[in-house]
Amino acid sequence: MSIPVQNVYHLLVYAWDQLEAADQVAVTAEAEDGLLELLARVLIQGTTHLLKRGLAREYVEHEELTGRLRGKLLLADSIRQQTLPKAQAWCAFDELSHDTLPNRLLKATLYRLFTADELDRSLARELRALYYRLGDVPLQPVRDLRIFEQVRLNRNTAHYGLLLSVCQLVHEQAMLSQQTGERLFQDFARNEAQMARLFERFVRNFYHRKQQVYSVQAEQLTWGLRAQDEASQAVLPVMRTDVSLTAATGKIILDCKYYRQALVRHHARERIISAHLYQLYAYLQHGQPAKRLVPLEAILLYPVTVKAxxxxxxxxxxxxxxxxxxxxLDQPWREVERELLTVIGL
Known part of the structure; x- marks a missing residue:
């Protein structure tokens, strides 16, 4: 499935729920750009904007041997090292610093990209220049992706959200390329499992952002079964929708399927994939709101680039x-948005 790189970026922005930040860092793909080049442009513009605004700072504790009391006196350390007779003492104090986790992750990503052989050299030079402008931020290579889970953004640092999402994706792909030996981002859009997760999050966040008629969620449905014992209950799978749209007048359940072909050939005829239809039928059986009966509709939604x-x-x-x-997904983005709203009758 061939999706324009600019549209892949739109999918990512919606999946990350970073629409406002993306509007501030407005980036358009050049004719020869792949996803790697486009994300590099996002980092260049976003980091430039960040530096103009000022890097975020946090209070970081420092320990220092000093002849002037400052902050908290570390008496035990001072006695152990016999510094007091020399009119010096170990003190601990907090100081505002650019040495924060978001800044370290950003700097590590700039370094990872401008040293990548795959990246256009002019973009690499711009990234390198920005890297050196983060001079007082230490370089700490990302060796474990779980470090991104430690980031806590607040009202004053929320503008880091888009850049950190790009940073995490870059490092995810970098680690994958090390395992496979392939070029960075070479097979991003061809990885169907990865694109399926992206498509689902995109659709859910799109409807959350672009309409006010329905409430939007990924919903866990209850099986209409009464288990005869605990062992039977324990093995029941979770039934969770990709997207549930609920209003007082009705409910729509969307099942997002990222498949190269929406239909399969069977005995020389095109057919709906039976397992997908069975799943949709199960949603209809169990998707009725508990407190009231409303018209219920279930939709299989496939992305295509050729035949609708x-x-x-x-x-x-x-x-x-x-x-x-x-x-x-192979059309101007406004048309993609229009089609998605048409799917739910808006």
């Missing part, structure tokens, strides 16, 4: 409906 499909069905004996819909 739209199929609709009514469930016999109910007012429930099922649909198969596609959204074309």
């Amino acid at each position: 499909y739209r199929f609709g069905y009514e469930v016999a004996g109910t007012d429930h409906k099922m649909r198969v819909e596609t959204v074309n």
Whole structure:
């Protein structure tokens, strides 16, 4: 599936829920850009904007041997090292510093990119120049992706969100490329498992941001089964929707399927993938809100870049409906957004 690199970036921005930050760091892909080059441009513009605004600082504790009392006296250390007879003492004090985790992650990413052989040299030079402007931030290579889970942004540092999302993606792909021996970001859009997760998060956040009719969530549904014992209950799988849209007038459940082909050929005819249809039918059986009955609709949503499909069905004996819909990701982004709103009747 061939998706323009600019549209892949839009998918990422929605999945990261960083629309406002992306508007401030408005970046357009050049004709020859791959995703690596586009993300490098995002880091260049975002870091430049960050430096103009001023890097975030935090209070960091320092320990120092001094002849002037400052902060907290470390009496035990001073006695052990016999500094007091010399009119000196060990003190601990807090000092504002640029040595913060977000700044260290940003600097490590700038370094990782400008030293990458795959990156255009002119972009590498710009990244290198920005790297040196973070001179008082220590360079600490990222060896474990879990370090990104330690980042805690607040109102004063929320503007780091987009850049840190880019940083995490760069390091995820860098570690993957080390394992496979492939070029950085070479197969990003061809990794179907990765793109499936991205597509699902994109769709959910898109509807959360772009409409006010429905509340939006990934919903855990309850099986209409009563287990006969604890062992039977323990092995029941979790039934969770990709996207549930709920309003007083009705409910829509979307199941996002990132497949190269929305239909499969069977006996020389195209068919809906049966397992997908079974899953959608299960959602209809168990997706009714507990406190009230509302019209229920379940939709299989596939991304396409060539041929669009739209199929609709009514469930016999109910007012429930099922649909198969596609959204074309190989078109101007405004048209992508328009199609997605049309899918839910807006």
